[in-house]
Amino acid sequence: MAENETQADKVEQPGTPNLIPPEFAAMGKKRLDELATAQTQQFEKLREISQNWFGRMQSEAALASELATKLTAARSVPEVATAYQEWATRHMEMAAEDAKRIFTDAQKLAESGAQLLSKGLRPGGPGSSSY
Secondary structure, eight states: OGGGOOHHHHHHSOOOOOOSOHHHHHHHHHHHHHHHHHHHHHHHHHHHHHHHHHHHHHHHHHHHHHHHHHHHHOOSHHHHHHHHHHHHHHHHHHHHHHHHHHHHHHHHHHHHHHHHHHTTOSTTSTTOOOO
């Protein structure tokens, strides 16, 4: 008998009641869309930071390889000392660059976190319920 059910019969059957008014559902969807956008931006920043640090690690490996090549080719103690001095100088420069990068990366993440808070996507923010 269920196979003989017509479209009119389907329409006459009461559906599940809509417990959430459409206005509230739209507000909730908008907030979820904002949250998804903010998370996407945050993940993009993290991906960028990760790529930068991967590049940095490759530079470190290249510097170590260059030192090994110079040490292998060195024929005297002064040549070895010069190779180590050049390596140490470049290594210190890279460490200073790392410190700046850490500060910049932390600032980027803090700014995006502040944007999340300013949009009200925090507990107790606009549109949230307080207990």
